[in-house]
Amino acid sequence: MLHFKRWQMVxxxxxxxxxxxxxxxxxxxxxxxxxxxxxxxxxxxxGLDLQGGSYILLEVDTNAIRTERTNALRDDVRRILRDSRxxxxxxxxxxxxxxxxxxxxxxxxxxLKKLRELSAPVGGLFGQQTGATVEINEAGDSAIRLxxxxxxxxxxxxxxxxxSIEIVRRRVDELGTVEPLIQRQGADRVLVQxxxxxxxxxxxxxxxxxxxxxxxxxxxxxxxxxxxxxxxPPESDVLMSSDQPPVPYLIxxxxxxxxxxxxxxxxxxxxxxxxxxxxxxxxxNGARRFAQVTQQNVGRPFAIILDNEVISxxxxxxxxxxxxxxxxxxxxxxxxxxxxxxxxxGALPAxxxxxxxxxxxxxxxxxxxxAGKLAAYVGTALVVVFMFATYGLxxxxxxxxxxxxxxxxxxxxxxxxxxxTLPGIAGIVLTVGMAVDSNVVIFERIREExxxxxxxxxxxxxxxxxxxRTIVDANVTSLIAGLILFYIGTGPVRGFALTLSxxxxxxxxxxxxxxxxxxxxxxxxxxxxxxxx
Amino acid sequence: MxxxxxxxxxxxxxxxxxxxxxxxxxxxxxxxxxxxAVAGLNLGIDFRGGTLIEVQAxxxxxxxxxMRTTLGGLNLGDVQLQEFGSPRDVLIRFEQQPxxxxxxxxxxxxxxxxxxxxxxxxxxxxxxxxxxxxLLRAGVIGVALxxxxxxxxxxFRFEWQFAxxxxxxxxxxxxxxxxxxxxxQVDFDLSAVAxxxxxxxxxxNDTVVVFDRIRELLRKYxxxxxxxxxxxxxxxxxxxxxxxxxxxxxxxLGLTFFGGEVLAxxxxxxxxxxVIGIYSTTFIASPILIYLGVRPQTVGDTPGExxxxxxxxx
Numbered sequence: 001m002l003h004f005k006r007w008q009m010v011x012x013x014x015x016x017x018x019x020x021x022x023x024x025x026x027x028x029x030x031x032x033x034x035x036x037x038x039x040x041x042x043x044x045x046x047g048l049d050l051q052g053g054s055y056i057l058l059e060v061d062t063n064a065i066r067t068e069r070t071n072a073l074r075d076d077v078r079r080i081l082r083d084s085r086x087x088x089x090x091x092x093x094x095x096x097x098x099x100x101x102x103x104x105x106x107x108x109x110x111x112l113k114k115l116r117e118l119s120a121p122v123g124g125l126f127g128q129q130t131g132a133t134v135e136i137n138e139a140g141d142s143a144i145r146l147x148x149x150x151x152x153x154x155x156x157x158x159x160x161x162x163x164s165i166e167i168v169r170r171r172v173d174e175l176g177t178v179e180p181l182i183q184r185q186g187a188d189r190v191l192v193q194x195x196x197x198x199x200x201x202x203x204x205x206x207x208x209x210x211x212x213x214x215x216x217x218x219x220x221x222x223x224x225x226x227x228x229x230x231x232x233p234p235e236s237d238v239l240m241s242s243d244q245p246p247v248p249y250l251i252x253x254x255x256x257x258x259x260x261x262x263x264x265x266x267x268x269x270x271x272x273x274x275x276x277x278x279x280x281x282x283x284x285n286g287a288r289r290f291a292q293v294t295q296q297n298v299g300r301p302f303a304i305i306l307d308n309e310v311i312s313x314x315x316x317x318x319x320x321x322x323x324x325x326x327x328x329x330x331x332x333x334x335x336x337x338x339x340x341x342x343x344x345x346g347a348l349p350a351x352x353x354x355x356x357x358x359x360x361x362x363x364x365x366x367x368x369x370x371a372g373k374l375a376a377y378v379g380t381a382l383v384v385v386f387m388f389a390t391y392g393l394x395x396x397x398x399x400x401x402x403x404x405x406x407x408x409x410x411x412x413x414x415x416x417x418x419x420x421t422l423p424g425i426a427g428i429v430l431t432v433g434m435a436v437d438s439n440v441v442i443f444e445r446i447r448e449e450x451x452x453x454x455x456x457x458x459x460x461x462x463x464x465x466x467x468x469r470t471i472v473d474a475n476v477t478s479l480i481a482g483l484i485l486f487y488i489g490t491g492p493v494r495g496f497a498l499t500l501s502x503x504x505x506x507x508x509x510x511x512x513x514x515x516x517x518x519x520x521x522x523x524x525x526x527x528x529x530x531x532x533x
Numbered sequence: 534m535x536x537x538x539x540x541x542x543x544x545x546x547x548x549x550x551x552x553x554x555x556x557x558x559x560x561x562x563x564x565x566x567x568x569x570a571v572a573g574l575n576l577g578i579d580f581r582g583g584t585l586i587e588v589q590a591x592x593x594x595x596x597x598x599x600m601r602t603t604l605g606g607l608n609l610g611d612v613q614l615q616e617f618g619s620p621r622d623v624l625i626r627f628e629q630q631p632x633x634x635x636x637x638x639x640x641x642x643x644x645x646x647x648x649x650x651x652x653x654x655x656x657x658x659x660x661x662x663x664x665x666x667x668l669l670r671a672g673v674i675g676v677a678l679x680x681x682x683x684x685x686x687x688x689f690r691f692e693w694q695f696a697x698x699x700x701x702x703x704x705x706x707x708x709x710x711x712x713x714x715x716x717x718q719v720d721f722d723l724s725a726v727a728x729x730x731x732x733x734x735x736x737x738n739d740t741v742v743v744f745d746r747i748r749e750l751l752r753k754y755x756x757x758x759x760x761x762x763x764x765x766x767x768x769x770x771x772x773x774x775x776x777x778x779x780x781x782x783x784x785x786l787g788l789t790f791f792g793g794e795v796l797a798x799x800x801x802x803x804x805x806x807x808v809i810g811i812y813s814t815t816f817i818a819s820p821i822l823i824y825l826g827v828r829p830q831t832v833g834d835t836p837g838e839x840x841x842x843x844x845x846x847x
Contacts, residue, residue: 049795057664059634198654201645204638355634355661357641364587364655364795371793379787383780389536390776423724426788426796430803433784434735437777441742444773451541470745473690474738480686481679481734485727488675490668493723500731533535 001464002457002520012513016404019506022411044413046195047421048358049492050372052365053195057356058207060164060188062157065350066096069148069156073134074098075253076118077146084114090143097147105142112136115146157188160349165190168352170345171206190352200359202338210307210351211342213259217252217293218301218313224248239303241310242329249310251303256293261286265343267336270328276336277328280343287323295319304329306339358491372425379429380406387436391443391533397518398439401510405435408506409499421495431503438475438511442467443533450531459531460523464516471511479504538779539772547767548760551820558817562705565712572715577722578658580672582629582665584640587617588652594620600648607643618794622655634661672726676707679730683737691744692832694825699740702818706736706809713805724799732806735781739814743770747819748832755829763819771815778811 004012025033025043033041048055070093077098081088087103102111119134133152139145165182168190172180181193197203219227219236227238227250235253240246265280282290293302294316303313304327311329331339383402387395409428413420446463454462479501486497522528578585588595597614600623604612613626625644630636637659645654660668680703687696710729714721747766754762785807788800 059663199645201642353634353661354638354659356664357638357657357659359654359657361653361655363589363653368793368795371791371796375788375790375792375796377787378791379784382783382787386536386780386783390538392535422793422795423727423799426792426800429784429788430731430781433781434738434777436780437738437773440773440776440780444770444776448769466749470742473745474741476686477683477737477741478731478734480682481730481737484675484679484682485730488671489723489727491723493727496724496727 001461001516002523004517004520009517012517016408016510016514019411019415020404020407022414023407026410026414042414042417044410044418044420046369047419047424047492047495048193048195048365049360049422050365050369050420051195052198052360052362053193054197054200054203055356055358055491056192056194056200056204056207056354057185058164058168058190058192058352059355060157060161060190061351061353062188065157065160066148066153068350069153070096070098073118073146073148077115080114080118081111084110086111086114096153097145099139099143099145101141101143103142108138108142108144111144112138115144118146120152154187161188161190163349164352167346167348168192168207171341172203174341174345175203175206189355196362198359198361200357204354204357206338206341207352207354209342210348211259211345212307212347213262213343214255214305215257215290215293216255216303216305217297218303219250219252220300222250224250239305239308239310241313242306247310249303249313251305251310256302257282257286257290259343259347261289262343265340267333267340268326270326273328275328276331276333277326278331278336278339278343279326280324282323284323287321290323290325291319291321294321368422372422376425376429380432383432383436387439393522394439394443394519394533397515397522398436398443400518401439401515402432402435404514405503405506405510406432408510409502412502412506413499418498419495420499421492423492424495424499427496427499428503431500431507434478435503435507435510438467438471438507439515441470441474442511442515446531447533456528456531457523460519464519468512471508475504475508537772539775541772543768543771544764545768545771546764547815548763548820548823551816551823554816555820558705558813561712562708565708565715568712568715572718574711574714574721575718576669577720577725578626578660578665579722580665580669582637582660582662584625584627584637584660585656585658586625586627586641586644586654587656588623588625588648589655590621590623590652592651595623595652597623600625603647604644607647609640609643618797622794623652629662629665634663637661668723672723675726676729676733679733683733687737687741691748692827694822694827695744695748697825698818698821699737699744701821702740702813703733703736705817706732706806706813709809710802710806713802719798719802725802728799728802728806731803732810735807736810736813739774739777739810740818742773743767743814743819746770747822751827751829751832759823759827763822767815767819774811774814778807781807 022042025036025041033043074091074093077100078091081100086107088100089103090099090101092099102108115136119132119136121132133149133155135147135149137145137147161184165184169180169182172182172192172194177194178196181191183191185191192207194200194203219233221233224238225248227233227236228248232238232250236250237253238248239251240248261282263281263283265278268277268279269275270277298316298318301313301315304311311327327339384399387398389395391398406428409431442463445467446459449459449462450456482497482501482504486494486501489497595616597616601612601614604614604625609627610630611628615624616622617624627640630640641657641659680700684696684700687699707729710732714725719725743766746769747763750757750762750766782804785800785804788796789804792800
């Protein structure tokens with residue numbers, strides 16, 4: 001146990017040194033850090049509880065996606081049957097299915113053939129086809145049932161989340177914050193962490209809006225009031241305006257142009273009234289359609305709708321051929337600004353709900369850092385003094401091992417780019433207290449062997465042999481608890497589990513190599529006949 | 534002269550003392566369970582959902598009574614206020630609002646409007662019903678899973694009697710910690726789960742060290758009466774147990790006194806846990822082995838030979 005081949009000695013020292021050295025990037029000023037090659041630039045990040053900032057967990061409203069898909073399917077069925085001149089009745093939706101009854105049973109084969117075009121393959125893990133997006137079946141009595149498959153819906157949800165992340169990123173970037181962290185979490189959630197953000201109010205507002213912009217014609221076949229009392233015509237809906245009190249409008253379902261065709265949007269001021277407005281510009285496609293509709297409908301009002309609310313419904317005075325225009329809707333400057341941001345970033349495919357939010361102010365963050373540092377110094381000092389008092393020279397060995405241990409923990413955290421939280425600092429302090437244990441087990445064993453009559457050298461040897469087995473058994477149990485805690489924990493608690501688990505591994509390493517090495521060197525240099533503890 | 538917390542060659546009759554300490558432990562366990570049954574745990578917002586706001590009065594100290602009235606007037610359900618470390622710091626807790634995730638966020642806005650001028654908002658945490666339910670499930674499963682995994686590990690490394698003894702001691706520790714949370718009504722949130730898991734790990738860590746020694750002695754001294762052997766094992770590992778307990782305790786003391794309010798509950802519970810962990814290792818885990826029928830044959834001669842021995846001991 002005491003015999004260290006040269007290469008073992010070198011490896012031990014090298015490994016310890018390298019891991020410890022990895023923590024150096026954390027201490028460099030930013031410009032020096034940037035001048036290093038990227039591979040060496042790895043640092044720890046401070047958790048939000050130390051930096052201050054906001055942590056917001058958003059959930060994609062999957063029900064909204066289901067409803068939207070079902071409605072889109074229904075509209076597609078209508079379109080296809082119309083175009084094929086197949087008569088139908090009773091076009092209804094229920095849950096994720098659409099049902100329709102054909103007027104002429106003889107149309108069934110033709111209808112089925114045309115409708116099957118609606119189904120698209122759903123890819124599997126490696127691109128193979130595992131199913132379809134729509135299942136089409138005869139439902140007896142000249143009826144056809146089309147059902148959206150779970151596989152298809154899940155695929156759509158997954159796409160929606162990916163899209164949402166992109167759009168969220170664009171919106172958050174507009175706030176000009178420092179390096180926000182936006183990532184997928186689970187099947188239908190998006191995590192947004194913005195360091196330094198004190199009041200997430202505006203951010204939440206920006207994320208809360210789907211921002212789906214559509215331009216549709218106002219249906220003038222009847223007044224909105226009549227539509228509410230009786231029934232709206234089949235191709236139109238009643239939508240409310242965003243004024244106080246809300247005014248109803250009867251709007252055609254057909255979308256003339258949508259926000260997807262916008263290339264730019266800027267806040268501005270109306271030339272005549274000086275009120276805040278939002279200007280927009282379409283791409284070629286959008287511009288063309290816009291020109292078409294405005295040419296054909298001079299004198300008619302057309303509505304600008306945001307998330308199913310009518311923002312304004314101006315009358316078309318002249319054809320708009322340039323593909324640009326402005327939206328005015330009693331905005332404040334801030335509202336105009338925000339709307340421009342939303343339009344530039346794009347519409348979310350589905351609403352996002354905030355399910356968890358944690359914000360820590362910079363004041364508390366700073367206090368936490370100070371407290372963490374102080375506690376670490378005091379705790380470590382107490383342990384160091386105690387070890388000296390109990391084990392003298394060997395105490396020095398143990399203390400050196402513990403310092404290297406902590407250095408390695410920080411080094412590994414930096415290498416992983418992991419997040420250091422306040423409980424994480426507590427975990428490191430706790431590790432200091434517990435890491436000494438491995439050394440204590442060894443020393444007590446050596447001491448015992450010596451008192452039982454073995455020679456100094458044999459005691460040390462036997463001490464290590466017996467002790468190391470115990471150390472592994474004992475630490476593995478702690479490690480299991482630590483790893484499970486890491487898995488189930490979130491945020492700060494996860495930081496604690498991480499430092500604790502890493503600490504246990506580095507403890508075992510330093511006890512097995514470094515402590516043993518130092519004791520071996522001591523034995524070689526002093527050739528002791530007694531054990532000084 | 535070096536410091537020796539535990540003199541050499543102690544010969545405490547731990548096994549004989551079990552007649553005192555088993556009833557004592559049983560009593561403490563009953564009290565803990567009783568507290569849990571009567572007072573229950575004060576589940577934090579992590580598990581119950583709701584809103585937690587830490588505010589600091591900008592000028593003088595906070596007037597809790599006035600705040601209670603103002604906030605009560607917002608009609609946001611049950612409001613809890615408590616001082617948090619200094620007269621200027623107040624912790625405000627709102628229960629979960631009906632209306633799903635969206636309703637929770639409205640709470641913060643309202644409070645900000647009312648208190649925004651006089652108070653600095655240090656920390657805001659909102660946990661909606663979906664996430665809190667998930668965290669609660671994860672917490673319970675996590676603790677159960679840890680215990681299970683550790684138990685399986687112990688069963689592999691040691692013979693079944695040792696695994697059972699260790700588990701009983703650990704369950705005792707967990708019960709006492711739960712009792713601590715029930716009696717003090719400290720927030721039982723995610724960090725409390727961290728305490729529970731860490732203490733479980735620490736207590737088992739401790740216990741394994743002693744069991745290792747017991748197994749070694751059983752192999753060496755096949756003729757020694759078992760209680761004598763157990764006493765010898767505990768006494769010989771006592772220095773290590775106490776010294777490690779001391780270093781961990783010292784490290785935690787540093788955290789408790791200088792680590793700030795945010796960590797306070799966490800470190801205090803940890804302190805209690807460490808003490809209990811040491812107690813259970815010394816006074817419960819090992820003495821219990823007597824009742825579990827451990828014999829020299831149980832451990833066999835070489836590591837990993839429990840099959841033949843188990844058959845004999847059974």
